[in-house]
Amino acid sequence: MDLVDGTGTVKAADGVDPGNGFLRCFGRQMKLLREAAGLTQAELGARVGYGEAQIASVEQGRRIPKPELVDAVDRVVGGGGLLSAMKGEVGKARYPGFARQYVQLEAEAVELHVYDTHIVNGLLQTEEYARAVFTMRRPLLDEGTIDQRVAARLARQEIFSRKSRPLMSFVIEEAVLHRPVGGSAVLRGQLEQILLIGHNRNVEVQVMPTARADHAGLSGPFTLIETVGQRRIAYAEVASISGLLTERKAVRELEAQYGIIRAQALTPSESLAYIEKLLGEV
Structure with missing residues (x-):
């Protein structure tokens, strides 16, 4: 569940991740349907094009199945749409509990404005950059979790191909563009992706120079929706x-702060030119 404090802040409850419980429930339903169909895990895997170990992981709630796997299993075991009907909730479980509510709001946004200070925002990340970010996470994440988190992060980028695309802006600290997360080749690919997305008509990318003496964003990163x-x-x-x-007062203060941050940053055209210059140096 979520907790709301007196300032209108909705916080993720400590230690609570309903997605994990849902995945275990989904896995049990899948196992019951498979057994009712008289199939072993290996036989089901062969029919849907997945390995026995992957089927076992899904049934144990340790792996999040892709939508196409859910549909294929539903057809093979004669689920009558029972498993397919749960695809939406299965998809939400791809995200860690503390971020799940935000991701849903992000997907419904008509405007999205982001200020980042340490790494490139997830909506802009390449697959290689995202994998490097999750690989460096401490405590260490297992490979399965890294794969799930990368897939979930890339799925969020469907926002750029939505029929009604939101108005979006990103302010990125200059230091972020120099940090070689994953190595120079990964950084180069990431800079190219930022340039590509930054040329979309509904997206503006700005760089906040490190040398800027007057800086309104020292309290840290945030997103406005x-x-x-x-x-x-x-x-x-x-x-x-x-x-x-x-709470409206708290949100209004951050909106005012973001306006000042944008005014202090390089303009969108100056920012794209700066990123192009960096590409020639990486």
């Missing part, structure tokens, strides 16, 4: 602790 229902929400995350700010 406006939903279809005209709700204005702010989101902040530190490590695995996140908060959604819903």
Whole structure:
């Protein structure tokens, strides 16, 4: 569940991740249907094009199945749409519990404005950059979790191909663009991706120079969201602790702060030119 404090901040509850329980429940349903169909895990895997170990992992709630696997299993075991009907909830379970509510709001946004200080925002990350970020996470994540987190992060980028694309802006600290996360080749690919996305008509990318003496963003990164229902929400995350700010006064203060940050940063055209210059140096 989520907790709301007196300031209108919605926080992820410590130690609670309903997605894990749902995955175990889904896995048990899948196992019951498989057994009712008289199939072993190996036989089911062969029919849907997956290995026995992968089927076992899904049934044990340790692996998050892709939508196409869910549909294929449903057909083979004669689930009658039971498993397929749970694809939406299975998809949500790809995200860690503390970020799940934010991801849902992000997907529904009509406006999204982001300020980042340490790494490139997940919406802009290449697969290689995202994998490097999760690989460096401490405590260490297992390979299966890394694969799930990378896939989930890339799935969020469907926002750029939505029929009604949101108005988006990103302010990135200059130091982030110099940090060789994953190595120079990965960084080069990441800079190219930022340039590509930055040329979209609904997206503006700005760079905050490290040498800027007057800086309104020293309190850390945050995201501003406006939903279809005209709700204005702010989101902040530190490590695995996140908060959604819903109280109007708190959100308004961050909106004002973001406006100043954008004014202090390089303009969008100057920023893209700067990133192109960096590409020639990497």
